[in-house]
Amino acid sequence: MPAEADLIRFIEKFTFEENNVSSPAKRTLIDYLASEGIKTFRYTNEFWTSRQRQAASIHEISYRACFKPQLPRFFINLLSRPKDTVYDPFAGRGTTTIEAALLGRKTIANDINPLSRILSEPRLAVPSMEQVSNRLAEIPFQKASKNDLDLSMFYHSQTESELRSLRGYLTEKQEESLDDNIDRWIRMVATNRLTGHSKGFFSVYTMPPNQAVSAARQKKLNLRRGQTPEYRDVKTIILKKSCQLMRNLTDQQLRNLKIAAKSAVFLQNDAAETENIPTASVNLTVTSPPFLNIVQYSQDNWLRCWFNNIALDGLEKQMTMATSLNQWSSTMGSVFNELYRITRPGGWVAFEVGEVRSGKIKLEEHVIPSGVRSGFKCAGVVVNQQTFTKTSNIWGIQNNHSGTNSNRIVLFSKNISG
Numbered sequence: 001m002p003a004e005a006d007l008i009r010f011i012e013k014f015t016f017e018e019n020n021v022s023s024p025a026k027r028t029l030i031d032y033l034a035s036e037g038i039k040t041f042r043y044t045n046e047f048w049t050s051r052q053r054q055a056a057s058i059h060e061i062s063y064r065a066c067f068k069p070q071l072p073r074f075f076i077n078l079l080s081r082p083k084d085t086v087y088d089p090f091a092g093r094g095t096t097t098i099e100a101a102l103l104g105r106k107t108i109a110n111d112i113n114p115l116s117r118i119l120s121e122p123r124l125a126v127p128s129m130e131q132v133s134n135r136l137a138e139i140p141f142q143k144a145s146k147n148d149l150d151l152s153m154f155y156h157s158q159t160e161s162e163l164r165s166l167r168g169y170l171t172e173k174q175e176e177s178l179d180d181n182i183d184r185w186i187r188m189v190a191t192n193r194l195t196g197h198s199k200g201f202f203s204v205y206t207m208p209p210n211q212a213v214s215a216a217r218q219k220k221l222n223l224r225r226g227q228t229p230e231y232r233d234v235k236t237i238i239l240k241k242s243c244q245l246m247r248n249l250t251d252q253q254l255r256n257l258k259i260a261a262k263s264a265v266f267l268q269n270d271a272a273e274t275e276n277i278p279t280a281s282v283n284l285t286v287t288s289p290p291f292l293n294i295v296q297y298s299q300d301n302w303l304r305c306w307f308n309n310i311a312l313d314g315l316e317k318q319m320t321m322a323t324s325l326n327q328w329s330s331t332m333g334s335v336f337n338e339l340y341r342i343t344r345p346g347g348w349v350a351f352e353v354g355e356v357r358s359g360k361i362k363l364e365e366h367v368i369p370s371g372v373r374s375g376f377k378c379a380g381v382v383v384n385q386q387t388f389t390k391t392s393n394i395w396g397i398q399n400n401h402s403g404t405n406s407n408r409i410v411l412f413s414k415n416i417s418g
Helices: 004-013 031-036 070-079 095-102 114-123 129-138 157-175 181-192 215-225 234-246 251-263 302-307 312-318 325-342 364-374
Strands: 026-029 041-045 085-088 106-110 265-267 282-287 343-353 377-387 404-413
Touching: 004 041, 004 070, 004 377, 031 364, 070 085, 070 095, 070 282, 070 343, 070 404, 085 095, 095 106, 095 114, 095 251, 095 282, 106 114, 106 251, 114 181, 114 265, 129 181, 129 234, 157 181, 157 234, 181 234, 181 302, 282 325, 302 312, 325 343, 325 364, 343 364, 364 377, 364 404
Parallel strands: 041 377, 085 106, 085 282, 106 265, 282 343
Antiparallel strands: 026 041, 343 404, 377 404
16 A cells, blocks of 8 residues: 555646546645644545446445445555455445455445445345346245335335235345345345336335335325326346346456455444454545434435334434534544554545535534544545536535535545554
């Protein structure tokens, strides 16, 4: 891995490999940290492509507020070597985990939301399309009773019956510890296809798959659009999505995923309390923490929780977001203490932050002191900036401003003697 001075020289002189335009990074002193006795710089450039199609198809699983695979790929290639251990304490849909595995690294993933493992782990042990098809053919899709939620506003009665049958089958296999990687793959795909706004989902037209509306709101949407749920074949949709996820994986990538699956660790802990991870065992952390209480992950995933028998009340309590900046900063301070413990001397942390509340709060201002107090050295802030033809403001996070999209990543290093 590069020393800090070598890394900074690389970032300052970086030329974007696809357009080959010599455009050195803009370097700006972050002067508001002077009172903390910290001197560091912000480096702004286009460091990776914005075109999502360049990413491996296995990443195409929706999850609220996740970054694109190009971000972790840039830092994994730059700050780690094959067989190194890459960690994500806020794993989400598993973008860092999957990308690290694709690149031949060992992986550790942690997320207090159990849906994270459900969506991540099966994509390290990818079954063949033949295996998925044969397993689906074996599952008895019988008329299932409606003994809990009324989901008629989302699904045709036959589709709902098939979903309940599949849910029952997967639940029974899991409770008896008889589920395998094929069952887990089917669970992952089905979880991702529960709701959406195209015929590639089980539901009638509704919100995107990473944001499940309430039953009451769906009824209003159906009335406003004059729509009723039409039949969607559950097995056909699962097969189609499976094919899409596997479509551009190379033989080498499949081998890398299979190797990573053997040693991969999936935790469901508070990110500040990961005693399962040995001290000084992680080469690189690439992560993006929850931004205050902007995204309500448990509310957005209530239907996914139902399908996977996850108690929503318990999840709400576990995933309570910080509601103030001071509380968020205190939480991140505890996380950095733990990251310092598990990071190897010479290791790195790439900590992606955003601008919240219409750009009035730049979380890097609060993250950098927290990391430094924990023992890390801040190597700088990398801002990947891309120009777009339109702007957007998602969930209060100003990632697009004046036609540009930005990712802000704070880079920390742990001294060799640390």
